[in-house]
Amino acid sequence: MKSLLDYSFEGRNILVRVDFNVPLDENFNITDHSRITAALPTIKKLLDDNARVILMSHLGRPNGKDYKFSLQHIIDYLQKTLKTTVSFSEDCIGDLAKNKARNIKNGEILLLENLRFYKEEKQGDINFAKQLSELADVYVNDAFGTAHRSHASTSIIASFFPNEKYFGLLLKDEIDNLEKALSKPKKPFTAIIGGAKISGKIDVVVSLLNKVDNLIIGGGMAYTFSKAMGGNIGNSLVEDDKLELAKSIIEKANKLDVNLLLPVDSVNANDFNNNADIKNSDITSVQGGYMGLDIGEKSIQLFSEVIENSKTIIWNGPMGVFEMSNFENGTKNIGAAICRSTNRGAFSLIGGGDSVAAIKKFEMEGRVSYISTGGGAMLEYLEGKELPAIKAIL
């Protein structure tokens, strides 16, 4: 793997694919800077080298050119944070971009307009990739969040830089941390998978069964497992077409001697609403008219014990509807158990938008080992898939 740190890039045009897909409020203020912060080490390294840095990213899901999704909303923040001139190209390809790229000074930045203003970006169009590549001598990919996508700027473009393509520092860090969990993890190794539905996470659950000692399943998907085992789940979230799959996961865990932990109790509400009437129950006897929105105290205890005895922990997906204060307890307590275990020397890796949002909500960011910037990319990496963006620069 070619790391940036082993090279100096003075005076060269470096095209860096970053993930600046940050949330903006209605006045276009950035409400969470994490993704920009994560890309700073790479950008600073290149600025310190006196390179000419060209940054490209997507922002949101625009349908053609749309001011709402313009990357110009982040220029001021970049300029303030990096203390250098940041010029902007209103078009990411073509003569305008080429002229601007030619005129950047050493140690300065050119930010390109949102790549997804062109549908060719997501289509992985080779011509579009070629036009981007003409702006620079060197290509760096530092966008882990889109590493599982074969888009023009994330993987197709790399072929135009056969000898000048590099892993950014964030991308390398993400891979190093995922590998820490996946290859030779310290045992016991525990994976915690939660969130709304099982459908988006089947592949990762099945693949993790071959690697972990303990697999904890919480969140909405737990009710599909409960129903598969004959439980009454009231109005809880359920995927009826996944009942057989849930059974087969239980059987596979048994066969592989993996300790599969499902919630034993549930916090239920008569409406999807923080002010709804709340009743607790066993996971197999949710009251009629009620839906399970969080794991109960017994489950918290059961899960916490396993987590605190683990040496490697990965977590993706909340244990309940943590966005509502009456159903945050499970996620908060599981987060706290991970922090305690980390404090005692375990390696903990958290990923996926919602688990990261939960960690932030409960102010636990500094108390886990690593927070991944990728949701889908992290899941695919955990599944053992080769991510196109990584393969392209190997």
Ligand code: AMP
């Ligand atoms: P995912 O994107 O699949 O990781 O799902 C995250 C979402 O799952 C969060 O917004 C949670 O509010 C939601 N969630 C977690 N537990 C439940 C549950 N028991 N019922 C409904 N939604 C849930």
